[in-house]
Amino acid sequence: MKYLDEFRDGDKARVLIKEIEALVATMTIPAERPLYIMEVCGGHTHSIFRYGLEGMLPKEIELIHGPGCPVCVLPMGRVDDCVSIAENPNVIFTTFGDAMRVPGSKKSLLQAKAGGADVRMVYSPMDALALARKNPDREVVFFGLGFETTMPSTALTILQAETDGIRNFSVFCNHITIVPTIKAILDSPGLQLDGFLGPGHVSMVIGTAPYEFIAKFYKRPMVVAGFEPLDILQSIWMVLKQIKEGRADIENQYARIVPDGGNAPALQAVSRVYELREFFEWRGLGSIDHSGVKLRDGYAHFDAEQKFAIPNLKIADPKSCQCGEVLKGVIKPWQCKVFGSACTPETPLGALMVSSEGACAAYYQYGGVKRYKEAV
Amino acid sequence: MNVAPFIRARRLGKVSVDTVTLAHGGGGKAMKDLIDDVFVTAFDNRVLAPLEDQARFDLAELASHGDRLAFTTDSFVVDPLFFPGGDIGELAVCGTVNDLAVGGATPLYLSCAVIVEEGMSVDVLRRVARSMAQTALEAGVQIVTGDTKVVQRGACDKLFITTSGIGVIRKGCTLGVDTARPGDVVLVNGLLGDHGAAILCARGDMALETLIESDCACLHGLIEALLTAAPGIRFVRDATRGGLATVLNEIADASQVAIEIEEAATPLREQVKAFCEILGLDPLYLANEGKIVVIAPPDQADAALAAMRAHPLGEGSAVIGQVNHGEAGRVTMRTVFGGRRIVDMLVGEQLPRIC
DSSP states (O other): OTTTGGGGOHHHHHHHHHHHHHHHHTSOOOTTSOEEEEEEEHHHHHHHHHTTOGGGSOTTEEEEEEEEOTTTTOOHHHHHHHHHHHTSTTEEEEEOGGGTTOOOSSOOHHHHHHTTOOEEEOSSHHHHHHHHHHOTTSEEEEEEEESTTTHHHHHHHHHHHHHHTOOSEEEEEEEBOHHHHHHHHHHSTTOOOOEEEEOHHHHHHHOSGGGHHHHHTSOOOEEEOOSSHHHHHHHHHHHHHHHHHTOOOEEESOTTTOOTTOOHHHHHHHHHHEEEOSEEEETTTEEEETOBEEEOGGGGGGBHHHHSOOOOOOOOOOTTOOHHHHHTTSSOGGGSTTBTTTBOSSSOSSGGGTSTTSHHHHIIIIIOHHHHHHHO | OOOOHHHHHSOOOOOOSSBOOGGGGSSSHHHHHHIIIIIIHHHOOTTTTTOOSSOOOOHHHHHTTOSEEEEEEEEEOOSSSEETTEEHHHHHHHHHHHHHHTTTEEEEEEEEEEEEETTOBHHHHHHHHHHHHHHHHHHTOEEEEEEEEEEOTTSSSSEEEEEEEEEEEOTTOOOOTTOOOTTOEEEEOSOOSHHHHHHHHHHOTTOOOOOOOOOOOOOHHHHHHHHHHOTTOOEEEEOOTTHHHHHHHHHHHHHTOEEEEEGGGSOOOHHHHHHHHHHTOOGGGSOOSSOEEEEEOGGGHHHHHHHHHHSGGGTTOEEEEEEESSSTTOEEEEOTTSOEEEOOOOOSSOOOOOO
16 A cells, blocks of 8 residues: 555564664663653554564563553543433434443443444544434434544534534533643653653644653653654654653654644634633543543533533542553553453453553553463 | 246245235235245245245255265344345355355255345345345255244344255365364465455445455355365365454464464455555454465465465465464464564454544
């Protein structure tokens, strides 16, 4: 495939790996621990496992799989809210596919569907709006989920619904924003991160400027990275080069997609439709200030939180679940007490086991639980 | 109309309305008319013709094909009923024929039980039955018994078909899922994932237009050619639901061996690759309806590949991997990128990733 195969070239990968090894050889890396580089985005985690990148890197580098999978950081209480809306007999509840299996405190959306709720998988919020047009006597609710990557498409759908005067459409807004979350991770005690691979598609919307504080105040390098395996290897090399040279800059490896200034029309739509919440609850990370958005009052008639009575209960994560420590890079997935035993992709306890972008599911699927259990 | 003399001797019923109602499942004249009009005229053969409650076979005739009976059953609930490259009727015949053939059996007789949702168009039902008849004719099998039920609207989705099949296994043929040995070679007969991609596109939910067609086909001719050229073949299975990845895991698990495939050698259509890229799906798990996975001992791999390639349904055959001494039950793939990843059993349904 054009524009993809070029970025999956095995020969070029071998050259890059050699370059990385050569660079590492010239660096003074303390013996007690490797360099920790966090890939913030779940898309990166998926690629790293799909192409077997971890096994290709020298042992002095360890990748920490960050919080950038919106499905994984969704708290149980919000899934319960989804189920409660979806079980309303007049509602068609629409969602992206991989949110269907996320466990709530009692059931997932997939289980609610089996129980009779009208839950449908869509590929775009516009598909949900089309359903609303087709079913004027039903209320169509779209489960707005994701970082800045998916935020603009939900916003534009709401603006379209407004223009078309559609009244039976609403959004259950769970969009979240990455920057406060990276800050929360950087502020967490005992942090051991030497650099970041920045989220490519979020940056396509917000640009690279919002990350400046990471370099300026926390003195950590970040390279905004593409999602193909060569992108990731090159970005790792760029982070290493910064560490070696004692620099902490925000660099952009994914310039073919990410303009430094972001996408102005998308940002306009976002700021027109949403405002920051005071705080938002993250699975495993707890409450983070200003990390979620809700619809502005002017769009309250499209807000499912206004249209429906929502339980809005805070449900604690299962005690045995260590998703938070995995998300912050404190432990590796297989070091979690329940990894591969009580928590598997078939019966996930923690959300990191649900989505294929979740670090635990990725280790389990592509890494093999047995191998890791043996390594411990 | 070319119907067997026995049928011609009695007057065949005819349905005069456009849609199926509960009356057509009621056991009376309406039901007889529906069965005659739709199924008996289409399937038309000597064994079915007497319309007894069971088909009757001559044992000596069966025994002339081999020394063991093979018996299988499968249900078909595909949505939509008609899709690029096939329809539910063709699928219902091919699926059961293939389930017999992969065991080394010559497929001979099928049953056809249908569950119809009331309100279904009689014409659509006729089209499906004709498609089944045509596929059976080409495959050299006969549909010899059947059943028709009509259920209330909403109790099933338009039309469900169950076919069971009887075949006879040739003498000396002992294919088994637990027989793969280190050193054996893994082959497939062509491009993978077409059926799964075609069905997902045809449903229209993805709003993607592609030219991908289902690979739905009866594979017993190909398998017969393969087993004749390479009688030492260890195992053959059609890679239907769950795709290539699932079959390989079943083999690795049952035989307690490791299997490694090469991404670069695994045949995939460009459109299927692109389709999977866009939707975040893995083509190794997409369903096929005309593809087999073959485990061949190393000394017969060349003969197997040549025989498969010489058959019209195996022109794209390829060696995609090897059985080895690695961790028992483990399937891995050497990626084009030079890394290695684990190819596990799929958990639940493949759900597209959001970003």
